[in-house]
Amino acid sequence: MNEKVIKLADVQKDPVVSAMVEQANACLETMGYTDHGPRHVGYVARITGSILKNLGYPDRTVELGAIAGWTHDVGNMINRHGHAQSGATLLFSVLRDIGMPTHEVLRVCSAVGNHDESSGRPVSEISAALIIADKVDAHRARVRRGRYDFSDIHDRVNYAIRHTDVSVDAKARVIRFACKMDNTSSVREFMQIYMTRLCLAEEAAAFLGCRLEFVVNDMLLNNAPTPPGNIPEPPEDID
Numbered sequence: 541m542n543e544k545v546i547k548l549a550d551v552q553k554d555p556v557v558s559a560m561v562e563q564a565n566a567c568l569e570t571m572g573y574t575d576h577g578p579r580h581v582g583y584v585a586r587i588t589g590s591i592l593k594n595l596g597y598p599d600r601t602v603e604l605g606a607i608a609g610w611t612h613d614v615g616n617m618i619n620r621h622g623h624a625q626s627g628a629t630l631l632f633s634v635l636r637d638i639g640m641p642t643h644e645v646l647r648v649c650s651a652v653g654n655h656d657e658s659s660g661r662p663v664s665e666i667s668a669a670l671i672i673a674d675k676v677d678a679h680r681a682r683v684r685r686g687r688y689d690f691s692d693i694h695d696r697v698n699y700a701i702r703h704t705d706v707s708v709d710a711k712a713r714v715i716r717f718a719c720k721m722d723n724t725s726s727v728r729e730f731m732q733i734y735m736t737r738l739c740l741a742e743e744a745a746a747f748l749g750c751r752l753e754f755v756v757n758d759m760l761l762n763n764a765p766t767p768p769g770n771i772p773e774p775p776e777d778i779d
Contacts, residue, residue, distance in 0.1 A: 546640040548585060548606040556634050557611060564616035564623075571620065572689070574682040574698055576613050585609030587673035587706050588666070591715060594708035595748060597665060604644055605666045608651040609673055611635075615652075624660055628653030657740045668744035672752070675737040676717040678730075679704055693729055700725035708750075715745050718755040727756050738762060 551557055565577030574580075589606035597605075615627025628649040635645045651667040654660035655674050662668035682698045689695045704719040721730065731738075738754055742762065745752035754761045 543641040544639045546607070546635070546638055546644070547603055548589075548610060550638060551607050551610055551635075554634075554638055556637070557614070560614040560617055560630065560634075561610075564614050568616050568620065569684060569687075572687075572692065573620075574694055575684060576616060579681060580677055581610050581613060583677050584612060584670070584673045587676070588669045590706070591669040591672060591708055591748075592665065595665075595710055595750070601665060604647055605651075605669050607635075608648045608655075608666055608670050611648070612652045612655050612670060612674060622659075624656040625653050657736045660740065662744040662747035665748060668747040671744035672715060672717075672741045673706075675734075675741040676704070676706055678719065678734070693725075693733055696725040697721075697730050697733060700730075713750040714753055715748070715750050716753040716755065717741075718753075719757075721757055727759070727761070730756055731761065 561577060561581060565575070565580075568574075568576045585606040586609070588609040589602045592602045592605045593599075611627070611631055613623065613627065614630060615623035615625065618626040618630070631652060632645055632649050635648060636642065640648075647664060647666055650663055651670045654663050654667050655670050657675070660667075660671065662671055678698055679701050680699045683695050688699060700721045700723070701719050702722060704717070707716045707718075708714075709716070721727065738752075738761075741754075742752045752762065
């Protein structure tokens with residue numbers, strides 16, 4: 541097999557990968573999940589690459605991050621449970637068949653296999669950026685057209701989000717996710733479904749040497765951790 545430099549565009553146009561992305565999305569649509577198709581994976585690919593690029597990682601690492609973003613949810617074609625691990629397993633041979641070198645395939649598969657909050661942990665810079673990008677994709681565009689279910693909290697929360705922004709301050713080492721919600725849902729409901737995702741995203745940001753700021757309607761929802769070496773003394777007891 542002739543190994544070559546595989547770019548995101550090569551993966552996107554591969555018929556096997558395309559079929560896997562579409563089938564995974566179709567399975568989740570049948571189960572009532574929000575969009576996990578080209579719109580979602582495209583967003584995750586773009587944000588993963590953007591985080592890595594803005595933090596100064598090499599161009600090839602940025603490209604591999606984008607590839608991991610595009611392919612991270614293909615395991616949903618097998619089952620929602622364990623989709624990260626099954627997706628990584630499927631991708632190994634598919635990416636090798638496209639011509640990607642084994643050491644790069646392994647980096648992508650490790651990131652994909654660790655992106656889900658139920659069992660994943662940041663294991664590399666690609667993995668960490670992928671986790672953050674996946675967890676912050678909340679937007680009304682994810683609600684499936686003609687399938688909005690007001691009784692479903694995921695639909696309500698996503699439908700309420702009209703605008704999002706992800707920014708990286710490399711100097712201050714801050715990754716910031718900000719969104720605007722209308723009253724279709726509430727911040728309480730947002731946190732009800734995003735708390736475990738937020739915790740993993742914070743861990744991923746720390747892996748990258750950054751602090752994650754999660755802002756909804758101009759409110760910071762998570763306090764910044766105290767930097768090592770700057771822990772304040774406890775207050776004296778007051779009678």
